[in-house]
Amino acid sequence: MITDSTSRGYISTCLPSSTGDLATALGGSSISAIQNLSSALTSIGNFNITYQANLLLTAMNQVTTVISNYQSGVVNDISDTSSISILTKISNASAYSRCSTSYFATDSWIPSVVQSLTYVGCLVANANNPTSAICGGANFTSAGGSCNGCLDITSIFNTGSYANKAAVLNALNNRYSATGCSTFNN
Amino acid sequence: MITSTYNSVSCASSIILDDILNGNVTLDGSSFFVGLNQFYTQLGNLNTNLTSINNTMANLQPSSSNMTSITNSATTALTNIAMIPNNVNSGGNMPAIAYSTPFNSASPTSTINSIFPNILGSSTTGGYVGGLYAAVNSAKTTITSISNSASNFVSEASNYQSGITQLQSTLSNFTNLIKDTDNSFYSTLSSGSTNTNYVLTGMKVLYASTIAVASLMLLGVLLISFCDKINCRYLLYFACFILFWIGFLGFALSILFSLLTPTVYYSCQFMSYSLSSSANFNSSFYDI
Numbered sequence: 516m517i518t519d520s521t522s523r524g525y526i527s528t529c530l531p532s533s534t535g536d537l538a539t540a541l542g543g544s545s546i547s548a549i550q551n552l553s554s555a556l557t558s559i560g561n562f563n564i565t566y567q568a569n570l571l572l573t574a575m576n577q578v579t580t581v582i583s584n585y586q587s588g589v590v591n592d593i594s595d596t597s598s599i600s601i602l603t604k605i606s607n608a609s610a611y612s613r614c615s616t617s618y619f620a621t622d623s624w625i626p627s628v629v630q631s632l633t634y635v636g637c638l639v640a641n642a643n644n645p646t647s648a649i650c651g652g653a654n655f656t657s658a659g660g661s662c663n664g665c666l667d668i669t670s671i672f673n674t675g676s677y678a679n680k681a682a683v684l685n686a687l688n689n690r691y692s693a694t695g696c697s698t699f700n701n
Numbered sequence: 702m703i704t705s706t707y708n709s710v711s712c713a714s715s716i717i718l719d720d721i722l723n724g725n726v727t728l729d730g731s732s733f734f735v736g737l738n739q740f741y742t743q744l745g746n747l748n749t750n751l752t753s754i755n756n757t758m759a760n761l762q763p764s765s766s767n768m769t770s771i772t773n774s775a776t777t778a779l780t781n782i783a784m785i786p787n788n789v790n791s792g793g794n795m796p797a798i799a800y801s802t803p804f805n806s807a808s809p810t811s812t813i814n815s816i817f818p819n820i821l822g823s824s825t826t827g828g829y830v831g832g833l834y835a836a837v838n839s840a841k842t843t844i845t846s847i848s849n850s851a852s853n854f855v856s857e858a859s860n861y862q863s864g865i866t867q868l869q870s871t872l873s874n875f876t877n878l879i880k881d882t883d884n885s886f887y888s889t890l891s892s893g894s895t896n897t898n899y900v901l902t903g904m905k906v907l908y909a910s911t912i913a914v915a916s917l918m919l920l921g922v923l924l925i926s927f928c929d930k931i932n933c934r935y936l937l938y939f940a941c942f943i944l945f946w947i948g949f950l951g952f953a954l955s956i957l958f959s960l961l962t963p964t965v966y967y968s969c970q971f972m973s974y975s976l977s978s979s980a981n982f983n984s985s986f987y988d989i
Contacts, residue, residue: 529721
């Protein structure tokens with residue numbers, strides 16, 4: 516008969532109704548240490564640097580995108596309906612019937628040509644959708660370089676050439692020089 | 702029958718002990734036992750590789766230059782993110798832009814506030830900046846956690862190695878016990894198998910002797926009865942003498958087997974009961 520209690524304990528582990536976990540019976544605390552080691556390595560192995568980097572990159576891109584969108588008028592920064600109505604009126608040349616300067620009737624001033632969602636739509640068909648580069652320098656004043664059609668207010672005036680209100684007024688007065696255009700220009 | 706029984710017992714015991722030493726799978730294939738020899742070998746490999754693992758883990762400790770750099774970068778990033786709204790650390794949302802209204806008036810009479818600050822948010826109020834801050838902070842927390850785990854591992858590495866060494870020692874002792882048991886079984890069963898042949902031969906000799914002596918006795922009776930060979934009575938005396946001792950031997954063997962049969966039967970019953978569960982095994986083998 517097996518009188519040694521330790522050996523008897525090992526063998527009985529493998530018999531029916533026991534756990535069958537001979538390794539734990541043999542190892543005791545040593546097995547726990549190895550399991551802790553395995554757990555630590557598994558935890559480290561599960562750390563997915565690519566996944567974590569994508570999370571951070573996505574969050575950062577969201578911040579930069581939302582700042583850029585508000586900065587460029589892609590999204591609406593106001594919720595006041597009466598103010599939006601005024602922006603809508605500005606986009607409509609026919610609302611300023613006394614302004615008879617060339618190009619005015621084919622221009623539609625909107626906060627941004629890439630709005631999402633559209634809150635002030637462009638009212639000119641087949642517009643050129645000019646950007647600040649197209650309407651930069653003398654092009655804006657002369658309406659040259661395809662600087663006509665849907666005019667992106669934010670993009671065009673967000674340059675060093677239009678650093679203040681006077682510069683903007685001066686440019687508008689040059690582009691729309693007719694007397695009847697002063698209401699729009701101002 | 703005796704020989705075949707011995708062979709079956711030898712084969713079964715060899716398989717059981719070999720499984721313990723070298724491993725096997727269950728009949729349904731759902732589980733397997735790696736075997737003490739393989740377990741011992743793999744523990745040795747683990748112990749060897751622990752040194753390499755320990756060196757790798759050391760690079761992940763908070764005190765390592767790489768981890769310090771990562772942690773400092775994360776802290777700097779968090780500070781900068783917290784300053785996005787208004788250039789003040791944890792200063793809340795940026796001030797709202799006040800648009801003069803009406804837009805088409807040369808002399809505005811009122812203002813409306815931008816909705817952007819609330820959407821942009823901050824490290825303390827949520828929004829997009831809050832989300833970015835939380836993501837970076839989460840990554841930093843995770844990295845710090847891993848770094849601390851690595852540090853704990855390094856401090857416990859020596860315990861792991863001594864634990865594995867201790868386990869190997871225990872395994873070695875138990876493996877030797879199984880091997881000794883295997884050898885003991887082999888030697889006992891081999892001896893039993895050899896003696897079985899002797900017993901079988903002895904039985905054959907006994908049967909042949911009985912038949913031969915009985916034949917001689919019959920021959921003596923025939924010679925006395927039909928040929929008046931009265932001196933053949935000595936043959937009858939000799940045959941009677943031999944048959945007496947053969948009968949005595951048979952009587953002794955019957956008594957011996959009468960004792961052995963129930964003993965073996967109940968021993969098998971005891972083994973069957975003891976091996977039916979761990980509780981029965983412990984109680985039975987402990988009590989005796």
